[in-house]
Amino acid sequence: MKLNLLWMLVPLAALPLAAQPSFDRDIRPILQKQCQGCHHPAGAASDLDVTSYAAFAKGGKRGPGFVARKPDESLTISYITGDVKPRMPMGQAALAPEDIDRFRAWIDSGAVDDSPVVISDNSPSVYLQPPVITALRWSPDGQRIAVSGNREVLVHLADGSKLVQRLAGKAERILSIAYSADGNTLIAGGGTPAQFGEVQIWDARAGKLLRSATLTNDTVFGASIAPDGGRVAVGCTDNTVHVFDTASGKELYKIGNHENWVLASVFGVDSKRFVSVSKDRAAKLIDAGSGAFLENVNILRSELNAIARHPKKDVVVIGGEDRYPYVYNMDRPKNMKIADDTTLIRKLDRQDGPIFALDWSPDAARIAVAGIAPSVNVYDAETGKLSAQCKGHAAGIYAAAFSPDGKKLATGGFDGKIRIYDSANCQLLTSFIPAPLSAGTPAGGAQ
Ligand code: HEC
Known part of the structure; x- marks a missing residue:
């Protein structure tokens, strides 16, 4: 009392x-x-x-x-x-x-808003050590490389000599980056874990955020943009793929055919269809216009983390936990039996760990395979033979991308360093830390 x-x-x-x-x-x-x-x-x-x-x-x-x-x-x-x-x-x-x-x-009590002030979009992230690289892409003109940073995309001149743009958004993590074929648009997908996912659509030349959409309550994965730039697809932890109209940023539809997290996606050559891959082991072909499910591309084997497409054909390479990259025709003839695997064109070597990144060179000659293993394997896409092994990284390579002319391969991962190799023989051409490290830590920029 x-x-x-x-x-x-x-x-x-x-x-x-x-x-x-x-x-x-x-x-x-x-x-x-x-x-x-x-x-x-x-x-x-x-x-x-x-x-x-x-x-x-x-x-x-x-x-x-x-x-x-x-x-x-x-x-x-x-x-x-x-x-x-x-x-x-x-x-x-x-x-x-x-x-x-x-x-x-x-x-x-008055329903007061006591949310903490969100770090303003233009206060740049401070880096005491190089963050893990989870995404990287070359601009289609080969002049720039866009790399994931903390709360931002870091755009460098392709030789690593200069950081030219810092594209800061809301998402704490950027897990995928893609350019439209004309190089005008850059999209970034990611989010803040256990809070929200975000898709950012940037004017790549001006470095200006055109639109951002937040979706689901977790980070989003494997954002891809159609070759004609019209649509963006992104995978989510609620087992859906969300598809956006690039020009308006409006969500057009979401598909729910997967039974687990959707981790990567790629559009077909004509932009009319896309394939999404998931922890549910399936690669699913979807009509990009209506969102209708067309067919499974593969026979289910193990969780899938990555996908890349042949530059001129509707042929994809997929890979994940069972460590084999599988090259498949995107299409299955209508009357094919479920267990029929004749659309599998080739199975590449078993890797030394799960696969996290795949890329097909724009000249169609090579396929790069990266993942938990400390080297990136480069294959001759025609014969399926291992042509070179790019070494130097610590284990955990989450991003690999060929330059537009196919001559170079950029990779990044756990150790926070970009390495650029000659894609024919894996000779190291240059390496640099893309994050601008603050004073007192080893110098950033070209090394
Ligand atoms: C499984 C999905 C789902 C979840 C989870 C959910 N809601 Fe809803 N909510 C809906 C749907 C669907 C409607 C529309 C229902 C209707 O029109 O009768 C709705 C309507 C509402 C509305 C009325 C909005 C309006 O102006 O019409 C409120 C308020 C609301 N929800 C609050 C909540 C709160 C608070 C929670 C969490 C405690 C919550 N909802 C969780 C699906 C959900």
Whole structure:
């Protein structure tokens, strides 16, 4: 009793922080865990997006998400307490009573936004050590190399002599980069783990972010752009592939034929179809216009992590956990039996570890295979014979890309260094750390 009285006399501002309802501490984690899956920008059920305070406040089709100081007039309270059907989270167990109380208390106290200030898009990341390289691409004119950094894409002159652009977005991690064939557009896919995925569409020449879409509640994988630049496909941890219109940034549709995370994708030569590969072991051919599933490209063997296409034909190379790169025709004749594997053109050597990156040289001559093993294997695409082994990296190579003329191969991974080899014999031409390391650490730039 005495204690309670004392409590009431304490001025509000002096209350221990934990006692004051907080959006950031109390509400956001619930939204992220139990609501965001259906209420995010790229797929907002009933137009409600709960991935930010502002969007949650704005609300959905029926009005604002909440009314400050009026829990009983707040849409969210009526939906989570079961006053309306369907109760939220839809199709799942009701929120724990403590969580419902958290919503009530926070709205009752004024529904204040105490989200931490997000590091502004133009405050550049600081690098104390080279971050793991997870994606890299050459610009189609061969002048530049775009590499994943922390919260940004780092664009270097292709000889590593200069960092020319820092393309900073929201996503903490960039896991895939692709250029349109004309070199005008660069797309980057990634996200902040366990929070959101992001697809960024950049004007590659101006270094200007044209659009960004956040989707799902985890990072996205294997973003690819159609050769004609019209569409972007991206794989997600909710087993879907989302397809966007590049010009407007609008999501056109998502496909749900996979049964596990979708990790990579590539469009066909005519931009009308794409293939996505997944941990569910399947490479699926999809009509890029309608999103209709056409057929499985492969016989299911093991989890797939990577895919690349022949530069002029609808032939793909896929690879993953079983360590073999498989070269397949994208098409299967309609009347083929399920177990028929005659569209498999070739199986390359077993690698020394799971495969994480594949590339087919633009002159069609070579296929590069990279992964957990510390060397990148280069194969003659016609004969399937190993032609060279590029060494020097520490184990864990997550990105490999041929230059547009096919003469060079750039690789990067765990050790944070880009290495550029002569693709014919794997002679090392140059290497550099793409992240601009801050003073006090070994110099960045060309080495
Ligand atoms: C499995 C998907 C799913 C999950 C998870 C989910 N919702 Fe919903 N939510 C929906 C759908 C679908 C609707 C539209 C229902 C309708 O129109 O009757 C909806 C509608 C709403 C609305 C009404 C929006 C409006 O203006 O029309 C609110 C508020 C809401 N949800 C809050 C939540 C909250 C809070 C959570 C988490 C505790 C949550 N939802 C979790 C699918 C979901």
